[in-house]
Amino acid sequence: MMYRPWLLLAIAATGIVAAAQERLIAFSDEARPRIVRVELLDGSLSIRGYEGKDVKVTSAALEKDRVQVTEANNTVSISGMNRGPMVVQVPNQTSLVVRCVNCREAVVESVSGDLDINLLNGAIRLMNVSGSILAHSLNKSISAVITRLDPDKPSSFTSMNGTIDCTFPADLKADVKLRTENGKIHTDFDLQLEGGLPVRTDRGISGRIGGGGPELQMRAFNGSIYLRKK
Amino acid sequence: MRQVKDGDLRKLAVLFERHHRALFHFFLRCTSDRALSEDLVQEVYFRILRYRHTFNPQHAFTAWMYQIARNAQMDQLQKRRPEVTPDEEMASASSRVDDVLSRDQEVALLRRAMELLPEDKREVLVLSRYQELKYEEIAQILGIEVGAVKVRVFRAVRALGDLYTELAGAKA
Amino acid sequence: MTTSCEQIQQKLPEYWAGIISVNEHRAVDTHLAACQACRNESAELGRLWANLDRVPVEAPGPAVRTRFYDMLDAYRSGADEKAPAAAPSWWSRWFGQPLPVFAGALAMLAVGFFAARSFYSPPVVKPETSEIAQLRGEVNSIREMLQQQSASERLKGVTFASRADKSDRDVVFALLDTVKSDPNVNVRLAAVDAFKRFGTDHAARRQLLEAIKLQESPMVQIAIIELLVDLNDQSAVKALNAMTQDDKLQKAVQERARWAVTELH
Structure with a gap:
């Protein structure tokens, strides 16, 4: 942890948030799939899965009504002018749509579903997530520890100026495409094409892991790509 | 079609x-x-x-x-x-009015006022004034009642008039 | 005053434009004669309304027409290639069919599954109605999938499209649409990749080049430029050259365009 002094700051800030206002909102239909949509301009965002049914939003911006929390069609929408840290607790099985143009960071922890996370200028950190994951940060890095990929849907991690670092369980099954223009590609998985070698081009490599499975794309431009085995 | x-x-x-x-x-x-x-x-x-x-x-x-x-x-x-706030836009826009020639001043001011009009108002004005559309068609395009179109067109002209007066005043 | 000012006001634009019925015209006149405030406002705004005619507008440049016919050619060339002289292709037969209405997501998933199966085991194309119906189902399901709300589902649609019949114009254009206007960057990037399959088609490549302009993500713009290099598209050099000077594009994109020009030469 030494190399990330700002992380301590973030934790300290989270402590302050606990004193900030909290809002609880329920989904209208517990039987149907849940979606949480977060659209913020600034601040930092942490989304955590928990074993509850409702969505809990904690942010100082709630107090001044700068952030709106609404629910319609089983979708909880959180949007507005958030400047400091915001913590959102969601049921473990929830799909996410996250758009944070200038957020410093978005952290997602212990959530399973269709996760669609897009930042312009902030880093994305995913911890113990599963499902179909689409993560994009234009200018910062993406790091992810994924417990399971949705076997029926593709996943994709893309960044123009950041590193992409993903860790999967050793029994990963996927059709992977890795590509970066100005970085390096590292993996300790065995990439195979049916009965042959993986396809290698100037800037990328593609092949199968564990006999193949859903499509998994990792694409960078200036950063390196790490595909790690847990 | x-x-x-x-x-x-x-x-x-x-x-x-x-x-x-x-x-x-x-x-x-x-x-x-x-x-x-x-x-x-x-x-x-x-x-x-x-x-x-x-x-x-x-x-x-x-x-x-x-x-x-x-x-x-x-x-x-x-x-x-746009990243800029509307206020800044407004300020820079009206300051540019100065370099307009006097003979075409009226038209230039009108054009400027059109540009400064909020998007929705400008749109309904363009549709009703320039596109040779019937009010029924505009109602269909905007997904509102014909009566509401009429009200919106008038409000847009009035807003345009206010902007125009403001610009002309600033000019004088 | 028999009519309120507000009722009269909403008739004024039609009154100024002279597209008002005789009765209404009379009603407006009566009101204006009696109401000084409305009379002043009508005079002032009416003049403004008339003057709007004098605000000039430029004509579209010649490029608008060229680009339109390029696009139309791109769409038609595939159809013409595909159509045999004797019978219309399944494509052109499918062409005029109304889109089947899917009863909700469940039906959608069923069709998606059907499409998935038939992609993994390529169907043998026989000139039978059932086969035609099957192919039609695939194309429709791809189009539907590319319009789903969930980005994951749309990305799945792109994956299917990348395995679809190469000569299918509707798939090509559905992909182009995704490249241009899908709200998710990951989906757009995948759609650019999926285009590789259609790379032999000159007209389709030109459409892709067009799509750079409407693109706000520099990463997608770069992906398109790289694809054109991968496809060795010499005809893109001119447009790429122009991009190296285009200040609306980000520096990284300009540089990549410059790189592309040297690669293609």
């Missing part, structure tokens, strides 16, 4: 020749951006081609076309959402 829907794509060329000029003018008057307006005209015909199966022959083609045009424009404006 019915023939385009049924697969005769050459008929799309006829529709293009008939409407693209008016469509371009619509975009240009709404956005004041020539290059963007040309791109948007292309985008509208692309969408007409792509979504021709959704055209309902019971309705007027022009109304459908303008509906697509509005959507294309909205998509584009969302992408280019």
Whole structure:
């Protein structure tokens, strides 16, 4: 942890948030799939899965009504002018749509579903997530520890100026495409094409892991790509 | 249009020749951006081609076309959402009025006032004043009642008048 | 005063434009004669309304027409290639069919599954109605999938499209649409990749080049430029050259365009 002094700051800030206002909102239909949509301009965002049914939003911006929390069609929408840290607790099985143009960071922890996370200028950190994951940060890095990929849907991690670092369980099954223009590609998985070698081009490599499975794309431009085995 | 829907794509060329000029003018008057307006005209015909199966022959083609045009424009404006606040825009815009020649002053001020009008007001004004559309068609395009169109057109003209007076005052 | 000012006001634009019925015209006149405030406002705004005619507007440049016919050619060329002289292809037969209405997501998933199966075991194309119906189902399901609300579902649609019949114009254009206007960057990037399959088609490549302009993500713009290099598209050099000078594009994109020009030469 030494190399990330700002992380301590973030934790300290989270402590302050606990004193900030909290809002609880329920989904209208517990039987149907849940979606949480977060659209913020600034601040930092942490989304955590928990074993509850409702969505809990904690942010100082709630107090001044700068952030709106609404629910319609089983979708909880959180949007507005958030400047400091915001913590959102969601049921473990929830799909996410996250758009944070200038957020410093978005952290997602212990959530399973269709996760669609897009930042312009902030880093994305995913911890113990599963499902179909689409993560994009234009200018910062993406790091992810994924417990399971949705076997029926593709996943994709893309960044123009950041590193992409993903860790999967050793029994990963996927059709992977890795590509970066100005970085390096590292993996300790065995990439195979049916009965042959993986396809290698100037800037990328593609092949199968564990006999193949859903499509998994990792694409960078200036950063390196790490595909790690847990 | 019915023939385009049924697969005769050459008929799309006829529709293009008939409407693209008016469509371009619509975009240009709404956005004041020539290059963007040309791109948007292309985008509208692309969408007409792509979504021709959704055209309902019971309705007027022009109304459908303008509906697509509005959507294309909205998509584009969302992408280019400006970072500056409207206030700054206003200030810089009105300061530029000064270099206008006196003979064409009225028209120049009017053009400026149009540019400063909020998007929705400018749109309804352009549709009613320049595009040769009936109020019924505008109602269909905007998805509102004819009565509401009339109210909106008047409010847009009034807002334009306020801006115009303001600009003329600043000038004097 | 028999009519309220507000009722009269909303008739004024039609009154100024002279597209009002005789009765209404009379009603407006009566009111204006009696109401000084409305009379002043009508005079002032009416003049403004008339003057709007004098605000000039430029004509569209010649490029608008060229681009339109390019696009139309791109769409038609595939159809013409595909159509045999004797019978219309399944494509052109499908062409005029109304889009089947799917009863909700369940039906959608069923079709998606059907499409998935038939992609993994390529169907043998026989000139039978059932086969035609099957192919039609695939194309429709791809189009539907590319319009789903969930980005994951749309990305799945792109994956299917990348395995679809190469000569299918509707798939090509559905992909183009995704490249241009899908709200998710990951989906757009995948759609650019999926285009590789259609790379032999000159007209389709030109449409892709067009799509750069409407693109706000520099990463997608770069992906398109790289694809054109991968496809060795010499005809793109001119447009790429122009991009190296285009200040609306980000520096990284300009540089990549410059790189592309040297690669293609």
